[in-house]
Amino acid sequence: MHHHRTYISLHKPYPSYTSHLSSLSVQRLGFEDWTIIVDPMALVLHAGNTNKNGFKALIAAEYSGVKVELVKNFEMGVSNKSPKFLEMNPIGKVPVLETPDGPVFESNAIARYVTRLKADNPLFGSTLIEYAHVEQWIDFATLEIDANILRWLIPRIGFAVYLPPAEEAAISALKRALTALNTHLSSNTYLVGHSVTLADIIMACNLTLGFSRLLTKKFTSEFPHVERYFWTLVNQPNFRKILGEVKQAESVPSIQSAKKPSQAKEPTKPKDEPKKEAKKEPAKPKLEEAVAEEEAPKPKAKNSLDLLPPSKMILDEWKRLYSNTKTNFREVAVKGFWDMYDPEGYSLWFCDYKYNDENTVSFVTLNKVGGFLQRMDLARKYAFGKMLVIGSEPPFKVKGLWLFRGQEIPKFIIDECYDMELYDWRKVDITDEDQKERVNQMIEDQEPFEGEALLDAKCFK
Ligand SMILES: N[C@@H](CCC(=O)N[C@@H](CS)C(=O)NCC(=O)O)C(=O)O
Structure with a gap:
C-alpha cells in the first residue's frame, strides 16, 4: 500500500509528466507492487447484511476504492458464537473484519482500518484540526446519538426492561444531541470540511437505524437540518449501494416486552447492558435481526x-x-x-x-x-x-x-x-x-x- 501511494502521488499532480515518471516508478517498484495496485485483496467482514455497524466499513470501502466482502452465509447468533469466531472477538459480537494481519473488532475501528488503506484518505480530513473534528464527530455519533437511540429502542422491542423514566432520559439526551447536531448543520453541509468524511459515514449509519426504526417524521421535523443532511447522505451513490432505500419509521414501536411470552417466563433480571439479552438461547428472536428488521419491498403501483x-x-x-x-x-x-x-x-x-x-x-x-x-x-x-x-x-x-x-x-x-x-x-x-x-x-x-x-x-x- 505504501508503494501504491508513491506511485499515485508521482502521477496525479503532474499529468504531463506521466509517461516519464511512470517508467521510473515501474522500475523502482518492481512487479509485486504492480500486483498490489491492480489486484487489491478483498477483506472479509463478518456481519449480517442488514447490520448498520457493518455498513460503516462497507461505505468507507466504497469511498476508498477498497474491497470488503461480507462473509458468506453469516447467521446471527450461530456464526458469531462458534469457537473460530470467538477467537477473533472473544465477546462474540459483530462486526469483525479479517485482515491479512489478524482480526479487528468494534465497528468504528474497522471503518478506520478500511479508511486508512487508502493513503492520505480525504475521509479523515486534510488538516490536523480536521482530523480532530472527524474523531470528535465519530465519538459524538457513537456516544450521544447511537447510544441514546439504542437506550430508547432496545427496551421497546423487548430486549431490555422497559422503564418509563429511563426512556424519558434517553429521549431527552437524544434531543439534546440532535439539537446540537442541527445547529452545526444549519451552516455546514457535512460534519467536517466541504466533503464527506468518515464521521458522516458513521453518523449516517447510526441515524439510519434511528430513522428507520424509531424516529418518526413528527420527531425529526424539529431538526430540519439533520433531516436534510441525513437524506442527502443516504442518497449518495456510495451510501445507496450499501444501504438501499431508507424509509422513515411511521410510528415508534409499541412496547414489546409484555407481548413476548417466551421472555415473560424468564426471571426478570434487570439488565444494564441491553444487548446481553441477545446472548441467550438461539430460539429467541435475535437482537440484531430485530433491530435490522426490514419490511419486504412492496410491488410498485402505477403512478396515478x-x-x-x-x-x-x-x-x-x-x-x-x-x-x-x-x-x-x-x-x-x-x-x-x-x-x-x-x-x-x-x-x-x-x-x-x-x-x-x-x-x-x-x-x-x-x-x-x-x-x-x-x-x-x-x-x-x-x-x-x-x-x-x-x-x-x-x-x-x-x-x-x-x-x-x-x-x-x-x-x-x-x-x-x-x-x-x-x-x-x-x-x-x-x-x-x-x-x-x-x-x-x-x-x-x-x-x-x-x-x-x-x-x-x-x-x-
Ligand atoms: N460497539 C460494537 C457493538 C457491536 C454490537 O453490539 N453488535 C451486536 C449486533 S449490532 C451483536 O453482535 N450482538 C450479539 C451479541 O450481543 O451477542 C461495534 O460498534 O461494533
Whole structure:
C-alpha cells in the first residue's frame, strides 16, 4: 500500500509528466507492487447484511476504492458464537473484519482500518484540526446519538426492561444531541470540511437505524437540518449501494416486552447492558435481526398521474426546447413554453424557501438546492423546475418555479421528497399578467431578479 501511494502521488499532480515518471516508478517498484495496485485483496467482514455497524466499513470501502466482502452465509447468533469466531472477538459480537494481519473488532475501528488503506484518505480530513473534528464527530455519533437511540429502542422491542423514566432520559439526551447536531448543520453541509468524511459515514449509519426504526417524521421535523443532511447522505451513490432505500419509521414501536411470552417466563433480571439479552438461547428472536428488521419491498403501483386524461403538452418536448435554446431565449423558449402549455394537464407553482435567514453560507445554500433537485429525480417524468438562489450576499433567498403534471402538487412527491415542506407553495394564476411575467423571468434566469443579483440558477429537467 505504501508503494501504491508513491506511485499515485508521482502521477496525479503532474499529468504531463506521466509517461516519464511512470517508467521510473515501474522500475523502482518492481512487479509485486504492480500486483498490489491492480489486484487489491478483498477483506472479509463478518456481519449480517442488514447490520448498520457493518455498513460503516462497507461505505468507507466504497469511498476508498477498497474491497470488503461480507462473509458468506453469516447467521446471527450461530456464526458469531462458534469457537473460530470467538477467537477473533472473544465477546462474540459483530462486526469483525479479517485482515491479512489478524482480526479487528468494534465497528468504528474497522471503518478506520478500511479508511486508512487508502493513503492520505480525504475521509479523515486534510488538516490536523480536521482530523480532530472527524474523531470528535465519530465519538459524538457513537456516544450521544447511537447510544441514546439504542437506550430508547432496545427496551421497546423487548430486549431490555422497559422503564418509563429511563426512556424519558434517553429521549431527552437524544434531543439534546440532535439539537446540537442541527445547529452545526444549519451552516455546514457535512460534519467536517466541504466533503464527506468518515464521521458522516458513521453518523449516517447510526441515524439510519434511528430513522428507520424509531424516529418518526413528527420527531425529526424539529431538526430540519439533520433531516436534510441525513437524506442527502443516504442518497449518495456510495451510501445507496450499501444501504438501499431508507424509509422513515411511521410510528415508534409499541412496547414489546409484555407481548413476548417466551421472555415473560424468564426471571426478570434487570439488565444494564441491553444487548446481553441477545446472548441467550438461539430460539429467541435475535437482537440484531430485530433491530435490522426490514419490511419486504412492496410491488410498485402505477403512478396515478399516468391515469390522467392525456395532455397535448409533451413534457420532454418542452425540456428539449429549453435545453436547446441558446439565444433569443424570450422569443424562442419562453414563447415556446406558452405555446405548448396545457393548463388542464399541468399546473405551475411558485415556491419560496421558509428558512431564508438560515442561508448564511453560499455553498451550503447551493448544496441544499442541489440536494433538493437530486431528490426530485423520482418526479422526472412529471415535473420541470427552476430554482433561483438570489442575492449577492447572505442571507440568500431561494425561490423556484415548478411545472407539475395535474392540478395539484403530486402527492407522491410530497410524500417522498421531504424538501417540499421546507418551502411555501403558491399556485400560479396564469390569468394574472404579473404572475405570468414572473414565470417568464424564472424560466429565463432574468437578472436582476426582483431587484437582486442571482448567485445561481438551477434547472430540474
Ligand atoms: N460497539 C460494537 C457493538 C457491536 C454490537 O453490539 N453488535 C451486536 C449486533 S449490532 C451483536 O453482535 N450482538 C450479539 C451479541 O450481543 O451477542 C461495534 O460498534 O461494533
